[in-house]
Amino acid sequence: MKKEREMTGLQLQSSQRGAVIVAVDANRTKGSMEAIEWALKHVVKPGDIFLVLGVFTTDHHAKNSCFPFKLRMGFGISGIWKRLESIDHEEVDPAELGEELKRKIGQYQSSLQPLYRQCSKNEVRLVLKFAAGFCPARLTINESHNLNTRWIVLDSHFKKWKVYLRGRVTCNVAVVKEKDFASLMLSNDTQPAEICPSKPNYYSAASKEHLGEEHSKGFNAYELRNRSAPTPYPQNPYCYPLSWRSGFPRVFSYNELEMITNGFADDNILAVVDGITVHQGILQETPVLVNSLKITNKGFWSVLEILSRVRHRNIMNLVGYCSTGASAFLLFDLPCLGTVGINLQWDELAEKLDWRVRWSIALEIGGSLRYLHEECVDGPIVHKNVHASSVALSHGYSPMLCNFVYAEWLKGDITPTKDLISKYDKLHFGDVHDYGKFLLELITGKCVSPVHDQRKDQSMIEGALPLLENGEFGKLKDCRLTETAGDARMVRNMAHAALRCLKVDSDHKLSISECIICGIFHRP
Structure with missing residues (x-):
């Protein structure tokens, strides 16, 4: 009292x-x-x-x-x-x-x-x-x-x-x-x-x-x-992201990037990962990310080539790019709610990702993978790095697949050979397997290593597989969440999909579409 x-x-x-x-x-x-x-x-x-x-x-x-x-x-x-x-x-x-x-x-x-x-x-x-x-x-x-x-x-x-x-x-x-x-x-x-x-x-x-x-x-x-409290910063949760507005994506000059990032100030650095420095900035009163890397980094041209070909509401689309000869830059809309990985690490944030939200994230990221694998006009694209830290969250917990640094475009104008088909199948199955790990992250609330750590990832999978096979989903569920009516069905269907994806190999082939239909909707 x-x-x-x-x-x-x-x-x-x-x-x-x-x-x-x-x-x-x-x-x-x-x-x-x-x-x-x-x-x-x-x-x-x-x-x-x-x-x-x-x-x-x-x-x-x-x-x-x-x-x-x-x-x-x-x-x-x-x-x-x-x-x-x-x-x-x-x-x-x-x-x-x-x-x-x-x-x-x-x-x-x-x-x-x-x-x-x-x-x-x-x-x-x-x-x-x-x-x-x-x-x-x-x-x-x-x-x-x-x-x-x-x-x-x-x-x-x-x-x-x-x-x-x-x-x-x-x-x-x-x-x-x-x-x-x-x-x-x-x-x-x-x-x-x-x-x-x-x-x-x-x-x-x-x-x-x-x-x-x-x-x-x-x-x-x-x-x-003597600065008084201001009026609220103008914010429309349903505003169009820059990447979807007229005139974008486009080429930026280096001087424009300096203004966007406040002269690439150290205060605006969000992360430095694999030689890529991520700055935050403001463009047209909208927060953006500016990824800077050396022009010698082959990942720049690969990511630019891939992202210039994709357009999907559940993919972090390109706002623009800049190449100065020595350095290269990629611009994206800033995900206002961080990544799924960040949200799962903090209890207070994880509790807001209830089962209905996680179910929706699973469906929409599955849809973005299906788009990359099956619907891109110029040939399939494999992501090769699907996990909670590669899924950004925008307004209303709308998920966007990001981090395309390892992605590969399987060009459709190349004559297919037996070896090439085998390689393509292996890459597709890799994405499906990673999607299964992502579903496991959503179910357990625990994140795999942001960088591929085969030992840790395999340990997590080996611990979960017996429980998935025996239907003991309750022992896997994120205990921070309170269950409401209908949640058990969502968890069961995500777990069923995860099991199918984690068992995929050359003998157990599964496309991402089959995973969504057979797993998420639990249809035989």
Whole structure:
């Protein structure tokens, strides 16, 4: 009851007070303190609510994570630790884990002690909250909706969530890159008088042209503190993606790409995989991905040749490309909900992928594979890399097959020989087999390795096959989901399709169409 009264009191105050939220990686100290100090110096006003949201990362693969296992932790007002919801690590003692969390929180509170006095002097209410096992962006969005939030400030470790926040919150966003320096995504209510024309120009012309993004050195603290909460960023969940609009796909100049990516700023890098750097950017007020790679990379011409021939609503279609002689670039629409793999890794996101959504994803990705294998006019295309991390999610959890770096076009103008037919069959069966693994990922909620790891993949399959063959689907189902009427049938049919696909070989041939008809719809 006491915690509920505290929450109600905070929400009542928030209707009158402005709020600044700082989301930090609670496992790290340096970047976190820089973000907190930057916010206090530049955007927190007297009388504000100043919420510091510390998120303990629980990524199994993160070297600096203090929790090498999966957990979910509730969080309370003023840093009160509530409970552990689930742990799936046999060697972890919940009591020891609780003590470790309390110790970490104690350390954080001690490091913030000098700030309490500063906040108290300026009538700023400092509130601490901690969480583990949750998506940092979703937590921040939820908190911003409960408060009269003017600013969200992310530390450098959470910079990848910047574009995800854009369009989901109605406030200014800052990513603190280093002490006294931040990259800003300012609201769309900018008044000309708020920007001082006599101020030195600290940012390039390219960054000026990048919609809604500025550098903090272009503003003084007074201007930043007095930026009001904006009107919502215009967002139509049913808007046409750029790749389907008139005039696309098209050739881009390098100068255009510089404006789209804010000069290829490090803050806009989402990932670096297999020598391909993925930047995020804005084109015609629409988020896009820009994949950059060396022109010597044969994958560029292969992917360009393939994607220039495909058009399907469940494939991440091409927005455009650029070739400069030394480098090459491919542009795509940005999937606003990430990939299926990312969603399955976070419990909070995985729970939103209920059985009906997963069933729909299975059907639509099956349809995209059927299009590639059987409906492309210039000859079949095999993907060769179907798994949860190669399926992007757009508005309404609409899935799109992506990551065509390993794809191969089986050109229809080549005279077929016995060896060639055998090769084509093997490639088709490979996609069908991978589709079976993808169905298994949807059923279990566990992802295979993003890079083909035969040992790990085979171990997962060998563990699942006996259960699939014996119809023991309940032992495979993602336990994070609550079952409703009709869900059992969807799981059973996906499992039946997965079994058929995983057993495909030269003696058990199966096309993707047969898989969809015989498996998904469970027809003999």
